[in-house]
Amino acid sequence: MFRITWVFGIIVAYVILLTACGASKNEEVQSGSGEGSETIANEVVITAKNWEFDKAEYRIKKGEAVKLTLESGSGVHGIAFEDLEIKELRSGDSKVVTINEAGTYEFSCNIMCGSGHANMKAKLIVE
Ligand SMILES: [Cu+2]
Known part of the structure; x- marks a missing residue:
């Protein structure tokens, strides 16, 4: 039981970490070679x-x-x-x-x- 809780804790921490990074990085990465959707400076x-x-x-x-x-x-x-x-x-x-x-x-x-x-x-x- 202890082990399962521990593994679950790690997964939760990992997901939180991923979401946090993903949110801040997204804006940079998204602007690839898409057309129309973004303003071309x-x-x-x-x-x-x-x-x-x-x-x-x-x-x-x-x-x-x-x-x-x-x-x-x-x-x-x-x-x-x-x-x-x-x-x-x-x-x-x-x-x-x-x-x-x-x-x-x-x-x-x-x-x-x-x-x-x-x-x-x-x-x-x-x-
Ligand atoms: Cu040439």
């Missing part, structure tokens, strides 16, 4: 052309939903991030992302677009 338009991006650095705030759009100035390009889930964003594509960790995320063109392809790199700075 920011939009970042990355313009790719032969053979560079319009900026070397793009800045966003951590924890905020940002719509990333890739546009093409000339040529056919795409972008992929090394350290993010975004592995394929093509010209005309948009993706809503929320990055909760500050840092510098490098991306590069992921379509073999010609002689300057290897130079097509830029950074997304999350602060």
Whole structure:
């Protein structure tokens, strides 16, 4: 009998702990790539052309939903991030992302677009 009470006590404590953590974390985690339901605070338009991006650095705030759009100035390009889930964003594509960790995320063109392809790199700075 003592043992059952003890186990039950642990379960109750665990559930309370889970609920407490879940409530505070939820807001951050929820904002993934959902569309429509959340307000998009920011939009970042990355313009790719032969053979560079319009900026070397793009800045966003951590924890905020940002719509990333890739546009093409000339040529056919795409972008992929090394350290993010975004592995394929093509010209005309948009993706809503929320990055909760500050840092510098490098991306590069992921379509073999010609002689300057290897130079097509830029950074997304999350602060
Ligand atoms: Cu390329």
